[in-house]
Amino acid sequence: MHVGGCACGGVRFEIDGDLGPIQLCHCSICRKSNGSAFAANMPTPAAAFRLTAGADLLREFETSPGKHRTFCGTCGSPIHSRADAFPATLRIRAGAQYVSTDYMRPDPRLSAYSVALPGGGVARLRPADGPRTAAGRP
Numbered sequence: 001m002h003v004g005g006c007a008c009g010g011v012r013f014e015i016d017g018d019l020g021p022i023q024l025c026h027c028s029i030c031r032k033s034n035g036s037a038f039a040a041n042m043p044t045p046a047a048a049f050r051l052t053a054g055a056d057l058l059r060e061f062e063t064s065p066g067k068h069r070t071f072c073g074t075c076g077s078p079i080h081s082r083a084d085a086f087p088a089t090l091r092i093r094a095g096a097q098y099v100s101t102d103y104m105r106p107d108p109r110l111s112a113y114s115v116a117l118p119g120g121g122v123a124r125l126r127p128a129d130g131p132r133t134a135a136g137r138p
Contacts, residue, residue: 004097006077011054013079015092019044022094029063034078040094046082049090 002019005012020043030039051058059073066084071077080090 002097004079004092006054006057006072006075006079006096008072008075008077010057010074011072011077011079012052013096014050014052015044015048016050017045017048019092023091029067033061033063033069034093039078041081041091042094042097043089044092046088046090049080049092 002015003013004015023041023043024038025041026038031037033039054072057073058070058079060068060070062068067081068083069081070079072079077096078093079096080092082090
């Protein structure tokens with residue numbers, strides 16, 4: 001059993017089962033949504049997630065078509081994200097756990113990169129491509 005919640009303590013949850021390997025996403029939307037250089041996510045079956053407090057505090061924002069991010073409306077802590085294309089999976093924010101993160105190890109093969117394009121839009125690169133500058137160079 002894994003437990004977690006938000007910074008103010010208003011939202012609390014339990015996860016019954018194993019968490020997937022930690023995944024780091026460096027896309028511009030994840031960086032902005034988490035206020036960090038990347039988002040640290042742990043996929044878990046949606047059926048294993050149980051909210052134990054704060055349902056009325058949760059807010060959701062659709063950051064791109066079909067991608068929903070859930071956070072505490074009081075303190076702003078990100079809780080999880082979900083994609084319409086994968087309804088059976090939640091991506092739990094690693095920092096929302098009430099446990100030591102010593103056991104969490106990122107899988108470098110699962111990182112994502114993106115760059116903002118002139119005039120708007122985002123170019124997504126395969127992880128094997130590595131991060132690029134706006135000019136397209138590594």
